[in-house]
Amino acid sequence: PxxxxxxxxxxxxxxxxxxxxxxxxxxxxxxxxxxxxxxxxxxxxxxxxxxxxxxxxxxxxxxxxxxxxxxxxxxxxxxxxxxxxxxxxxxxxxxxxxxxxxxxxxxxxxxxxxxxxxxxxxxxxxxxxxxxxxxxxxxxxxxxxxxxxxxxxxxxxxxxxxxxxxxxxxxxxxxxxxxxxxxxxxxxxxxxxxNQEFEDADKRIKKEEKFIEKERKKEIRKMLEALEKKHSGEDLAREMKCYEEKIQFQNRERAEVQVADRLGFTLRLVDYAVAIGKGTFVGALLGTAMGIVGTTVGAAVGAVLGGVFGGAAREAWQYFSNAFTYFHRDST
CATH class of the missing domain: 3.40.50.300 (P-loop containing nucleotide triphosphate hydrolases)
Known part of the structure; x- marks a missing residue:
């Protein structure tokens, strides 16, 4: 660019x-x-x-x-x-x-x-x-x-x-x-x-920003109403612009951190799955049975089973729980 x-x-x-x-x-x-x-x-x-x-x-x-x-x-x-x-x-x-x-x-x-x-x-x-x-x-x-x-x-x-x-x-x-x-x-x-990694991350961040904006909708509406009661005319326009810029900045910051953590988790999950051939095989079978979203979840389940085989059941289960939350959000 x-x-x-x-x-x-x-x-x-x-x-x-x-x-x-x-x-x-x-x-x-x-x-x-x-x-x-x-x-x-x-x-x-x-x-x-x-x-x-x-x-x-x-x-x-x-x-x-x-x-x-x-x-x-x-x-x-x-x-x-x-x-x-x-x-x-x-x-x-x-x-x-x-x-x-x-x-x-x-x-x-x-x-x-x-x-x-x-x-x-x-x-x-x-x-x-x-x-x-x-x-x-x-x-x-x-x-x-x-x-x-x-x-x-x-x-x-x-x-x-x-x-x-x-x-x-x-x-x-x-x-x-x-x-x-x-x-x-x-x-x-x-x-x-x-490169492709930056482009993919930027798309994820923008998508996450929209989720965060929806989550804060009520909070933002209350603050804008409070500004309307306190200010008017040019002062109101200036205060609203400052607040909207502040919210936009905060949402971007939060989205970046959340996507960074998610990518870091995905990396750990992939590394974990690569280390265990049995889990990968089971994950593929589950993915086929569960469809597109199930493919991802199935991979996580595969990692769980492989982790159990390797003696890391607690960590693998945590990975599975996180994977379900993250990939469910990405698929909506």
Missing amino acids: SMSADDTSLRIIVFGNSGLHQYSLTESILQRAIFKFVDYHTALTTKTLGQYLTRNVTLVNTPNFNSPDISHNTLKKELRKAVCFSCPGPHAVIFMLDLLDVPSTTYDIFKPVVQHFGEKILNHTMIVLYHEKEGDCQSLVDSVRRNQDFRELLEMCGQRYLVFGGKANRKDGSAARELLDQIDQMVSEHGIYS
């Missing part, structure tokens, strides 16, 4: 090997303290909205990919959350490295992103070398550029990289301006990144 001339908003996903500097980068761009009480070692995917020079900017921070505490399943779930939080697709992907601690296996850290999204994601990726030092860092940059693994990744990303000094940026904002300028240039060349 291409960027509309009237839409100057930006959606950016941040990956990296340093949780602390990832969040520092987000705060530097949005020019405010956001993650004061965040545990950088355990933080999962977060979405932060703000403005930079009148532009609406959404930054999606993912977990520290270099952390030994992140399991393969957790990583996949967090990547899907990043998809939901940046639909219909990111304008840019930032791979952030600590300038003072660039590992020799740079590409290995970013490899799960490429494996998940495909090699085309590299056309939308920029490497950011973040630091909090004062003064000239050219010798450090030269040292990083001698890293063979870094050079190869840089080549894959079209030689796009930026040295981002956090302290200097807090004084004059120059690094953030340069970063957004380079992102705009990248978007003008390659457009906005998207």
Whole structure:
């Protein structure tokens, strides 16, 4: 997709090997303290909205990919959350490295992103070398550029990289301006990144928004009636517009989180079913007997039976219960 001339908003996903500097980068761009009480070692995917020079900017921070505490399943779930939080697709992907601690296996850290999204994601990726030092860092940059693994990744990303000094940026904002300028240039060349996963997630989110809107219909009507009693004329129009925008924003946020959780659940269910051949077979039989919706529910039942065979009855039953709720909603 291409960027509309009237839409100057930006959606950016941040990956990296340093949780602390990832969040520092987000705060530097949005020019405010956001993650004061965040545990950088355990933080999962977060979405932060703000403005930079009148532009609406959404930054999606993912977990520290270099952390030994992140399991393969957790990583996949967090990547899907990043998809939901940046639909219909990111304008840019930032791979952030600590300038003072660039590992020799740079590409290995970013490899799960490429494996998940495909090699085309590299056309939308920029490497950011973040630091909090004062003064000239050219010798450090030269040292990083001698890293063979870094050079190869840089080549894959079209030689796009930026040295981002956090302290200097807090004084004059120059690094953030340069970063957004380079992102705009990248978007003008390659457009906005998207694929089938983003398109499917966006459709699910929009559908979920409608469910949430219906659930809140009574609440919204009461609030609008209260505004009509309190305001009139232009004041009423302004207050109603603000409230409607607020509700729309809240509904979108809730829909994104719910769909992200649902996709994460579906992923666990699929992984669970793949591990148990007997359950898959039984699920297929049940699906055939129960029809289209039953196919999905049948797969869940198959996972249950397979889980029983594998000694995980309680967890499998929970999966089945969740599956029935989720797929019943998706089928309506």
